[in-house]
Amino acid sequence: MKFAIMGTGVMGRGWITQCALKGHEVHAYDAVAKSLEGVNAFCEKLAGKAAKKQKIDDPEIGKKTVANIHTHADKAAFIEAAKGCDVFFEVIFEDMELKRSVLAEVMPQLPDNVYFWSNTSSLNIDVLAEASGRPEKAIVCHGMNPVPFMVGVELVASAKTSPETVEHARSTLQEMGKLPFLGPNIPGFWVNHLLMPQMLDAMRLLEAGLITVEDGDVGLKTSLGHPQGTFKLADFVSTPTMLRVALEMYQSSTDPRLYPPAILMRMVKNGEFGASSGKGFYDWSNPREPKPRDLSQYHIKTADDLTDILK
Structure with missing residues (x-):
């Protein structure tokens, strides 16, 4: 063919x-x-x-x-x-x-x-x-x-x-x-209809300072048998793709779970695209051994943290 x-x-x-x-x-x-x-x-x-x-x-x-x-x-x-x-x-x-x-x-x-x-x-x-x-x-x-x-x-x-x-x-x-x-013709079809809310929820917990990249991915790999955690998967998908897919799915469904979290938008704005750019939820300086990053600079715990984003 x-x-x-x-x-x-x-x-x-x-x-x-x-x-x-x-x-x-x-x-x-x-x-x-x-x-x-x-x-x-x-x-x-x-x-x-x-x-x-x-x-x-x-x-x-x-x-x-x-x-x-x-x-x-x-x-x-x-x-x-x-x-x-x-x-x-x-x-x-x-x-x-x-x-x-x-x-x-x-x-x-x-x-x-x-x-x-x-x-x-x-x-x-x-x-x-x-x-x-x-x-x-x-x-x-x-x-x-x-x-x-x-x-x-x-x-x-x-x-x-x-x-x-x-x-x-x-x-x-x-x-x-x-x-x-x-799969069904619904926002996200079958795979992303289930996957995207879970990945975005993980990002919100990270943004709130309730989980780290390392602990989050270790937990999913060792407890649910995932070959890689949600944050490493996001780095392979790329944050720009995650953002576009989440926004398209939100606009199609108005499901609040699909509205992109601020951390995702900020990472895209800062060029932290994931494996393709060398930096995302992980540091990909050594592609064979990517290291989970400390993303506490993206934490939102107070109203001031939220308004600081707009500066």
């Missing part, structure tokens, strides 16, 4: 690696030239790690994966290549208006047989499906980070998505070694 993947951030690169690793031809584009430039090197390294975990004994797997990847610095050239693909896969920022704008521009230029997949983790697929102009061929394929390592993929159909489209996505992902599951 052939995939046209728009977006080469963390999730985009994960899906590019996943598809190319399994022998599919991938055409990739990103409006940010710097992001696009690092795709091949990143995917080659990620493919090697994934192959090791999956016990694939092939020292050339990284190079073979990259051979299936074709990056396009020019959008017109990418769209031209996408015309010959089976799937147009949108993996850009969690911004509804941006996604709708991209779909309105790209999808009318593609043949009717091309499926539309979105990696959105929380946005209403009904809206995206209509924006694509082919709602019967639209579906959410929400992968987990890092995509080549996490077998779960959340499928969410729109009200008009055809059974054939669901089956095509399911079978294609299964052939890649994934375990797709159907």
Whole structure:
């Protein structure tokens, strides 16, 4: 199969690696030239790690994966290549208006047989499906980070998505070694509908000075069997993504549990994005051994602490 993947951030690169690793031809584009430039090197390294975990004994797997990847610095050239693909896969920022704008521009230029997949983790697929102009061929394929390592993929159909489209996505992902599951089209779907309130509550407790990053994550790992705690997970997701997803889910549901806490907004403002920036809830100076940070500067215990934020 052939995939046209728009977006080469963390999730985009994960899906590019996943598809190319399994022998599919991938055409990739990103409006940010710097992001696009690092795709091949990143995917080659990620493919090697994934192959090791999956016990694939092939020292050339990284190079073979990259051979299936074709990056396009020019959008017109990418769209031209996408015309010959089976799937147009949108993996850009969690911004509804941006996604709708991209779909309105790209999808009318593609043949009717091309499926539309979105990696959105929380946005209403009904809206995206209509924006694509082919709602019967639209579906959410929400992968987990890092995509080549996490077998779960959340499928969410729109009200008009055809059974054939669901089956095509399911079978294609299964052939890649994934375990797709159907989730509901509600704010956050299945995974984030449950996960986001828990993560935001953890941040509020941290902000109130009632838990530390270290104790919070040790507690979840040792008591609930989580492979990593909620704060380290937030660093992998990135604080900007957490903020965008939380706000989108809050606006869609008005659930007060989903309103982003001040600590999250302040960390984004201060460039503390998580693993990608080297600093978040953890200090990632040594990526192999990230250290939990003391974030007491973000504590809000009094009215004065709260008003100080506005200065």
